[in-house]
Amino acid sequence: MARVLTPRAEDFPRWYQDVIAKAQLADNGPVRGTMVIRPTGYALWERMQAELDARIKDAGAQNAYFPLFIPESYLRREAEHVEGFSPELAVVTHGGGKQLAEPVVVRPTSETVIGEFMAKWVDSYRDLPLLLNQWANVVRWELRPRVFLRTSEFLWQEGHTAHADFADAQAYARRILHEVYQDFMVNVLAIPVVVGRKTARERFAGATSTYTLEGMMGDGKALQLGTSHELGQNFAKAFDITYSDAERGVRHAWTTSWGVSTRMVGGLIMAHGDDSGLRVPPRLAPIQAYVMVVKDGEGVGDAAAKLVAELRAAGVRAALDDRVDTAFGRRAVDAELKGYPIRVEVGPRDLAAGNAVVVRRVDGSKTPTAVAEVAAAVLAALDADQRSLHDEALAFREKHTFEVGTLGEALEAAATGWARVPWSAVGVVGEAEANKQGVTVRCLVRPDGGVPDSDDEDGLVAILARAY
Amino acid sequence: MARVLTPRAEDFPRWYQDVIAKAQLADNGPVRGTMVIRPTGYALWERMQAELDARIKDAGAQNAYFPLFIPESYLRREAEHVEGFSPELAVVTHGGGKQLAEPVVVRPTSETVIGEFMAKWVDSYRDLPLLLNQWANVVRWELRPRVFLRTSEFLWQEGHTAHADFADAQAYARRILHEVYQDFMVNVLAIPVVVGRKTARERFAGATSTYTLEGMMGDGKALQLGTSHELGQNFAKAFDITYSDAERGVRHAWTTSWGVSTRMVGGLIMAHGDDSGLRVPPRLAPIQAYVMVVKDGEGVGDAAAKLVAELRAAGVRAALDDRVDTAFGRRAVDAELKGYPIRVEVGPRDLAAGNAVVVRRVDGSKTPTAVAEVAAAVLAALDADQRSLHDEALAFREKHTFEVGTLGEALEAAATGWARVPWSAVGVVGEAEANKQGVTVRCLVRPDGGVPDSDDEDGLVAILARAY
16 A cells, blocks of 8 residues: 555654645645645634633633734834734735725734723723633744644634732633643643743743643654743733722733644644554544445445444444445545544444444554444543543653753753753753754743742753754 | 613614623724624624534535635636725735735635635545635725624635536525525524525625525614625636536536625624613523522522522523622613523512512513522523514514515615515616615515526516615
């Protein structure tokens, strides 16, 4: 059989592009750096949205929608913010057939415009906390685009909240970090992320603290899968978000922002994919069980349709493939590429013996199973395979993470994986040095794995790696 | 009590703006013509999305995502299309700090870019029909913006499909029209839309047939709530969407497109709202039953919380309002403004008698109800009130629709409602004449209410009205 994908060991970036093309996840768009997300890829994003949206609502935030176009002047109000985003902006100069009096930027993120409206909506302490989220597209011009990972336009959710004091803002930024993002990534995406604090150099433009969730990809590099920021009173002062408090008079609010994006689709591919394609964790999978008619035969089509109905009744997201005019082998390769967790193959020979074959994507195992027991077998396999994918990724991360003592050793370790090194052995000077060699401080963590309150705590561990 | 809203009879447009502001549905954005959709308004849109998305998937279409930015040259490939959209385009000339070699337009709609990719993806007849949908923002520069109804940026879904022949394309455009849009608008939005065919003058730029769903608003004007287009082979020829067919060689596909937008939120307000605010149909309502603690008292909070739990267990979308530090009257006015279908008021006096008060937004009736019977009463009321809203809107439409015989009579009728007049008595000359007086042909229908295949069928009825 012809080789479908470039093997990962041969050329990981090429393998990544092959998976995206062959599994029909996405295409490059006509404007440089943009992407077309095809149905198979978009279904992954829709499932991510559904899982995250439920968690975000549980955390008390409400969805809203703010405009795509932001007056250029808004970005200038917060000095660090404009500096951070200026080189990445797309600017609209003409609208309705005329040159605009003031050019508008296409939002690279919405802190500024949301700050403007928070200022209008917040009056007294009773209006706080104000917890908003939006699902939207944003644009950051990319010089070296890569589908899902760095694209000039991407889809994301961005949460923006305002609070009465520092403690409440910090608690909320961390609640989102752990209860929404970490829970989703570990338990749904099956990616054992490391959660930590960005150094001053790596912080979001305008933030006082940036927390991050970092996943290890199949080539040992790191991918930042999400961030949550404390913005202090920077945006509240720039946009005059104030509230009155009976005891203490008029005060500026404290704000946070937090986001995850379609970049997670890239992370999913690179964390779990193998040389046959994608492996989608069962809890995320849009199609969990793919019931395939191997070829026509007495009762085969009916048996397959009945299995789909039974699986759905058992709460499994099941789909039927009865395209017998396409060769079975080709369809099976396509199902592997797309990473459906379970295939249930229904063919005349097995069916005559009362069986269908349950094929697990995670390990490729094929088990003839009595038709009446397929639903139970699928449920058990989905559960086990969710755990396997997580545990395999965790073992891989542990194998490729090295405890070292010096910057030199850390840079060496970062050639193949992650280095854990005392932050005191790196520091801001060592960090700049590492950056020159293509290695970044992904985050700082406490020795016990906890998330630091500042870069200056004693005994912090820095995680250094090459990153996407 | 101070007047909350301008009465509809006094100034309908002012009433509309008052509802949007006071019910906190939306604000004007900082860039002219854009809007901020606040949580209360966005929750309505989310429910519309959920209901429509399920129907679109049932019709076999798959969600995908195409880029916001489209090369200017794409729009020029289909002559009518570029002519239709040129005056409305927003153009990005700068990206990443540099002037772009080719300016890009912000999508006003995605026929062109999707056409380009359909051409890549469609090869043989087996690839057809190709049924795609996307949820996205689009931009059409508006000179006279009006929140939800005409905004420079709006949210919508746009479906795009390719078919092997005319009959299949036509059948699909109509399936969406009836099974997705009409079903949703009549049965969920409770708006008794008239479904018909647009005249050549009113057709979408590049379409061969445009079908529309028109609702009557509370001032007798029409609002186009959605459209479905047959595009013939116009876009297939412009973008070279071809497929090979064993029998007939290489042929151009036939395409359709169809969309509904946040404009429906405006339609919902104007079709059902009254002088106290919004009235949201129960099937759409994000909050169907709003359980209010009237004031503190023994067991009141617990009883209210228990009612919310019981209502949720019965499948009702219920929310608790226990903000007893805000005056009850003010909260009740707010609940009316936001149009929650049912309020359940729980106060110490009623509770002592074992009762809560069920208040129906549709007719304002207040019924003391034994606590144990509240859930059943709410379920029955939701069902009845969904029907009432529809029937009231239908009676209103019938009362304000006039059967007339001449263009003159039709123009007169359009001052207060809709005119039904023989299309033969209007014609393209009469249509142009009507347009000068601010009246448009909303659609053509068959005498039996069916949707015509062409503008030239015998006996067609034209519906003339002023419109948003």
